[in-house]
Amino acid sequence: MKQLITFIVTGFLLVGAFGCEEAAKNTSETPKTTDKTINSQTKPTTIPAASTETKAKTETQKNSVGKAEVDLKTTVSKKLQAGLPGNKLEVENKDGEIIIKGTATSQEELKKAEKLVKEVKGVKSVTIEAQVKATNKP
Template identity: 50%
Template structure:
């Protein structure tokens, strides 16, 4: 009995130690017996871990990152203010109102001419964050007496 208990414990430990190890499935994963460096182990995509890179990036790497990132839209109020400011600066004395919703701009009100409406549409499209422009403004017809 005194020899049976240590035998059982050592057997459990031995089986546990070898049973928990993965066996190599191909020749590329078998450990080499010489002093060469072993090839990097390849993990399936489901087992890969993501690491963060703390190294500083060059300017070209930063621009490459920004090209791949999705464009974030500005808040509606900020976009509306920016579009209104641009219209007031380039078309003084206009009577156009701006509505913004998720990057879509609607121009309402009255304009002195159709050329002014076309210019306003072009100016609004130049603002960063604008996805589309819809012109619902009307051309003011002067009264002839």
């Protein structure tokens, strides 16, 4: 019986020694915290490093946002040229908020331009910063 107890105790000691050794290897892989007042219930949060796949997705999202803004500006410009041929209005796009600048021949032209721009899908709001200047006809 004494030999069995000795065998069991020795087994626990060996398992404990190998467990501590493995834990020592793993602690070099885990991030160290500088705050010494962390209680035992709080666990530090680790953030994985960005992979090339994550970086590629981020770049694609940035490019698609920029492309969407350019596409909306182009669509609005084409709509204005079709609805008001020969106009001298410029279009700016800031996150779906369209700003119309330049000169118009009449207030009616600006109202029609605003109406045309609001019809374009993706436009959130329209701001008119254009001026009305009557054309001098001989």
